[in-house]
Amino acid sequence: MTVKSIPFGTVLPSSQLLNAYLDAFSNVSSFYALNPKDDQIWTRMMKLVDGRDSDLPRSALSSTLVDQNQRFGADEKTLAAASDIAAPNTYTVMTGQQVGLFTGPLYTIYKALTAVKVSQRLENSLHRRVVPVFWMASDDHD
Known part of the structure; x- marks a missing residue:
């Protein structure tokens, strides 16, 4: 079985903030206390x-x-x-x-x-x- 990861923003319309939170947390880390992927x-x-x-x-x-x-x-x-x-x-x-x-x-x-x-x-x-x-x-x- 092949498992692929699909960026959330390509599946559903979403904000730049949400996309950055999910895929480029360092760009929005100042807005959050903790990184859930850490x-x-x-x-x-x-x-x-x-x-x-x-x-x-x-x-x-x-x-x-x-x-x-x-x-x-x-x-x-x-x-x-x-x-x-x-x-x-x-x-x-x-x-x-x-x-x-x-x-x-x-x-x-x-x-x-x-x-x-x-x-x-x-x-x-x-x-x-x-x-x-x-x-x-x-x-x-x-």
């Missing part, structure tokens, strides 16, 4: 989280996710991941999507899969447990 950013973010870990309600989040996912009939891998969030050496990649008529299901699936892939990549590169968390923002109806 692998060192993840190490710095983990240190930031580690520095305030005692303030994070890990156990409450973990038990809530385990309870909810059990009610949804989730598999053992999902329940184990939700349980792992309670551990101080576990990190999360969190995202969600507002339920909407015009964003369509493909965008929602794309966001969820991106969280999974980013989590896997971070686990492999940083040798830490990283759990993807995705929620449907169904309580936001604007």
Whole structure:
């Protein structure tokens, strides 16, 4: 199988700022605190989280996710991941999507899969447990 990268700006109309952010970050770096393509950013973010870990309600989040996912009939891998969030050496990649008529299901699936892939990549590169968390923002109806 051949995998090709297609510049975002050639697929959809986009601004110069977005194109520079995606393809030439150094040109717009003064507008942003962190470069998301810099692998060192993840190490710095983990240190930031580690520095305030005692303030994070890990156990409450973990038990809530385990309870909810059990009610949804989730598999053992999902329940184990939700349980792992309670551990101080576990990190999360969190995202969600507002339920909407015009964003369509493909965008929602794309966001969820991106969280999974980013989590896997971070686990492999940083040798830490990283759990993807995705929620449907169904309580936001604007």
